[in-house]
Amino acid sequence: MFTGILTATVFLPAAAGAVIALAARSDQQVRWASIASSIVTFALSLIVFSGYYVDPDGVRFIDRFENWIPIPGLESQYLLGVDGLSAPFILLTGLLGMAAALASWRIRLRVREYYLWLLILTSAVMGVFASLDLLLFFIFFEFELIPMYMLISIWGTGRPRYSAMKFVLFTIFGGAFLLVAVLAVFISTGTFQMVALPSEAGSVIQGIPQRIAGADLIAPAALLFSFFLIAFAVKLPLWPLHNWLPDAHTDAPTAVSVMLAGVLLKMGGYGLLRINVGFFQETKGFTVHDAAGVLAVLAAVSTLYGAIVTIRQTDMKRLIAFSSVSHMGFVMLGISAIAGSGAAASGGLNGAAMQMFTHGTITGLAFLMVGLVYDRAHTRYIPHLGGLWRKIPAIGVFFLIAGFASLGLPGTSGFVSEIMVFLAAFEVWSFAAGFAAFGVVLAAGYVLWMVQRTFFGPGPAKGGMSATQYEALEDAHPFDMVPVLALSTAIFAVGIWPRLLTDVFRTGIEATIR
Amino acid sequence: MTAHDWWIIAPELAAAGLAALLVIADLALRNKRILAELAVIGLAAPLFFSLNLWFGWYGDTTDPSALFGAITADRFALFFHFLLIGVSAAVILASTKYLERMPGLRGEFLALMLFSMSGMMMLVSAKELVAIYVSLELTALPVAALAAFHRGARSVEAGLKFLVLSAIASALLLYGMVYIYGFTGSTNLEIILQRLNEIPSQPDQPFGSYGVLLGVVLIVAGFAFKMAVVPWQMWVPDVYEGSPTPLAAFLSVASKAAAFAVIIRVLYAAFGSEPLTQDWSGLIAALAAVTMTVGNLLALSQKNIKRLLGYSTVSQAGYMLAGVAAVSANSGSAGFIAGPQGVLYYLMGYAFTNLAVFLSVIAITHRTGNELISGLNGMGRRSPVVAMLLTVGLLSLLGVPPTVGFMSKAFVFSAAVNSGLIWLAVIGVVNTAVSAYYYLRIVRAMYFEEPSSDEPIRADLRALAATGTAAAGVAVFGIGPWFLLKLAEESLTIL
Structure with a gap:
């Protein structure tokens, strides 16, 4: 063949x-x-x-x-x-x-x-x-x-x-x-x-x-x-093997961060599935169902730990990098639902797979936008930024889209995958899922707080850009917008019509868990 | 001696004859620049005689055994003949420029190297303990002289160190052989196996008797020196650092291959039956684990590239030993890969890999004269082709797919897992991960560090051809391993 x-x-x-x-x-x-x-x-x-x-x-x-x-x-x-x-x-x-x-x-x-x-x-x-x-x-x-x-x-x-x-x-x-x-x-x-x-x-x-x-x-x-x-x-x-991620994501060039967060992390999740x-x-002596409890705990710790560390970040790129640790915890949480009944198990796995796809597009978009900000402001240090919305609104709009999708706003793909993961996981591991749900709350915190400190407010803080530099900021070049639009399209398409992916994933997952 | 005997030992004789011829040519010829070319062309003779034995073109070669069973030209020996001849040719080709720094001694250098090679060819063909011992000495003595070739303090130290340690190792080997002879009454490997199965044995003692165990341990210790296995590794970095780099390349590949050949032959031919194999398998597995770990840890902090490569060959020997230890309980019957097949493939791949690395290092260092890793800074710009070939070699040593180094490790570790040594495979792969640090440090120096000068380094065309061939082998046999595997499989039919 x-x-x-x-x-x-x-x-x-x-x-x-x-x-x-x-x-x-x-x-x-x-x-x-x-x-x-x-x-x-x-x-x-x-x-x-x-x-x-x-x-x-x-x-x-x-x-x-x-x-x-x-x-x-x-x-x-x-x-x-x-x-x-x-x-x-x-x-x-x-x-x-x-x-x-x-x-x-x-x-x-x-x-x-x-x-x-x-x-x-x-x-x-x-x-x-x-x-x-x-x-x-x-x-x-x-x-x-x-x-x-x-x-x-x-x-x-x-x-x-x-x-x-x-x-x-x-x-x-x-x-x-x-x-x-x-x-x-x-x-x-x-x-x-x-x-x-x-x-x-x-x-x-x-x-x-x-x-x-x-x-x-x-x-x-x-x-x-x-x-x-x-x-x-x-x-x-x-967690606790996440240590390489913040450094690699932060120091990589923009496009490479996009690949790293967008698809390379998914190789891990894909391997798990x-x-x-x-x-x-149906292996002899031990099956994945026996490990599900451990996986659920690891997932909850990863999610919460990742989210708490994320809030403390002052570098925009590092912040998004750490949020990946938290969001990949959801993938593991979905997988841990395998111990549940047929519907919960397949729902959880489907949610995990969806979370990987959506995280790829959302975080890819977020890294693109941070890259565009950095190209102009020459800093990613959050306390030095501020008031960017007035000068670069187009970048701001898509930055906000990535942020909202990341915190799981309905209508974006982030919402679909998180709800699928939590519906399934709550049925099987209600405690771990309950803890991990705080990760979602914290996500709203760190995303909105970052957007607020960088894009809103009167203007750049002391120690950041000078007034002339700030006034000279130029909004995105049309060509910069091509990849941005491509990823945004994917985010909304999956958010509005999730069956685009869930139907496909379902055939794969049903064959997998038999 | 019959005509048949002559045909069988023709490759070894041709190699020794070539070496003698070079000494005479060195005296007779006015233009000594062509000596190296002469040596490479001359290697066609032993190659031809080996091919003849493999394919049976001329003479009576149906029975590979000669000289009353002391020497055999079976496929296993011929496999190593090809490897040794190829390695020698590549090293000589790549070191012609290097040799020009020692104008008076060119002929001697080549002749000694070829004498050592003929000893190695004899070694891989020997299947009798005395013949093994004699040929081992023939390989070692020229090397001691070669190591001291530069006549500087370091070089002399290297030569002396090699000589003394090699003598101690030989003594141990001989002592072990005497024990085995005392217990079995024979020096022929096959008869030893027969007798070991006949003589009454204590089931609670390894090898049926502590005496035989002592003999085996001493023999393994003797070969361990040549393979550069812990605790016999200490000569490696000093000799590599002090001796001419072409010799280090020759030692790291040819000498190691010959030693592995002979240990595989001795263990499988003389101690190859069922309860015995389990006894030495554990011993070799432990040696393998210690060797790869110690070699790797010591390599981490090296600053001199030749010392680093010296420790790297130590750890590589550890990986190969893992394959030797993998005497799988169900080899053959279940059709799974046997450990030795993995080792043979590993040795072939390693020959390509290490030659690519060493020859690139020669090409660079003989111009810069700087053997520190920092001396390679910026080579990605100063000498892009050589830097690329060196990178390919290093990635293969590290075992990154799809290089031949990856396939080798996959085969060896899969054999280890198959024979129940899963712990050894785990130690092996974790060591592989550790080795990433020091192999990539060289890559980093070449591509990311600023050079001290921007002057481009042009490599000699012959050296480039040899290095390029080795690096091409790394890629080709990594992506398409079947040819080498078939060759290795066929060579092992005798075991």
Whole structure:
């Protein structure tokens, strides 16, 4: 089987990036060609998503080359495909990849390399969501480190090298556990295939979830589960493994923060859903249901801790970064509802998946807006700002949209996902959900307080911009608004018509939890 | 000796002959610049004879065993012949410029290196304890001379250190061999296995008897020196730092590969039956865990790039040992990858990787003369091609997909998990995470730090070709590992 469209979606950005880096004559050409290729990638991802949306059924768009590593002992396939769980994330990666490329048009330093790494990053993340072979999944999961390390180190601000190294060490540490668990799962089940697939002959080739059910594992299921959990909790990130996130997000260039918060964190959540939930349904001795209580507590702590630390932040970017810790806690809370009845479990997982998608668009937008503010005011220090609304109202409007969506205002996508998570989690873990709900209250606090201190008030505070600098502020360039509008559209579209995603996610989740 | 014997040992003889020829050519030739080229072209001879044994073109090669069973040219030995010849050729090619700094000694340098190589080829072919011992000495003595080549204080120290420690290790090895001989009455590996299964054994003692255990421990200790395994690692950084860099490259790849070949052969041929394997598997697993951890921790604080790479090879030896220890209970029958297959693949991949790293370092340091990590500052701009090749090599050492280093680690650790050593795999991957710090520090110096001067560094074309080939191997065999794996699988049919 080889339809080719997913292979194209995954490798087009990297291939285009390489060709552009070698062939383009000027920085200007690099810029436009890269933006064009990211738009094509988005179009491809849109085709994949809408193709799946029209007919959501099992695994589709399969690209399969069985003899990638044909040696007995590591029979890995080149296997790409989408199902209900991954289709929306393919779309999200295409969307944010495009937004990041568009938002980078002001980059002047080493443009050729910058776009090369950015496009390679898009490819790597796309590969994570498209892979249905566990080893291939791992390869993409780890490979993403290289472009990220380069992007933060070279084009970052503040202490970029420190932050980049911290990010790499945390992720590689998690990846180490992931590799052992991946190998152990393979040796226990004899396959890397992450889902059941129809074979050429019409029968079904069983994947890991089917083969692992009730099988004798090479290591205790609880151990493997915790190895996967560590790896994905670093990426998500979940308290207490969140430490790398504020530094990496704050010091990365705007577009890279967008990618980092928008899609890289989702690799962790996606792994939790696909592997921790999907594989450990009927394992011998220990299933995901047994761990749900711990997950709920971790989620509540993450949510509250993240929210409380967020309020104290004085750097706009760091504030949004910390709010991600809190918001990713909701994802975990949704997953912990797996211990509940059928409706609560599937609702919680659906909510978790929705929360990931919406957080990707919302936080992506928030980082874009902070980037625009910083480009003009040259500071992100909240106490030095103020009164920006009068000079840059267009940026203010979209900043407010991102803020409102982030605190879960009805009509935006943030509302839909949070309500889904809490409805399900409250039924199963009412205490943890009750605590975590304070995270939502605090979110309203930190978002509104930040907007108030930066955009409203008479003008910049003492120590900030001088009066002449303030008067010279210019509102957003129309081109800056292209990615902003794209993400805002997604936020409202999902907020008003959530079935756009929930229907797709549901097919994936029903297949996962059986 | 029959004609058959001659064919079987032809590769080793050709290598030694080539070395002797170079000494004579050094005396006879006026233009000594072509010596290196001569050596590389001359390596075609041992390569040809090895290929001949693999494919059976000429002569009677159906029975790989020769010299009354002391030497064998089986696939396993030939696999390592190819590796050793390839590594030597690459090192010689890349060091032609470097050798120009020692104009009077070019011929000797090449000849000693090739003598050592012929010893290694003999070592991987030997399947009898005395032959193993003799060829081990043949590999070590030229290296001691080479390490002292610069004649400076550091270089002489390196040579002396290597000589003394190597002598102690040889003594231990010999002592262990004597024990084994005393218990089994034979020095032939296969007969040892036979006898061990025959002689009455105490079930409560490892290897059936504490005496055999002592013999095995001493033998492993003797080889551990060559593999640079803890606690025999202390010579590595000093020798790497003090000796000519091409020698460090040669040692880190060829010498290590030969030592792993012989330990795999000894353990699997002489102690390869079921209860015995479990006994030494635990020993090797413990050595592996200690080696990778100590090597990594010591590498963290190094400032000199050659010392850092020295400790890095120590930790890499630890990962490989994990594969040696992985004697899976169900290997073969269940079709899962056997530990040794992973090790062979690892060694091949490691040869490409470490050559890419060392040869790039040679290309840069012999111009700048600065062997500190900070000496690489800004190389991303001053020498973009070499910096890129070095980065590829470092990422592979770190084990980032899709390089060959990642695949190697995946194979070795998967073999470890499969044989129930999941704790060892965990230690291994955590060590991998730690190693990110010091490997990436070099990348950081090259790309993010400001150079002391902006003068571009042009690499010699031959060196660039050798380094580029190695780096291409890193990428190609990482993305498409099947060719090397098939080769490794075929080479292991004899075990």
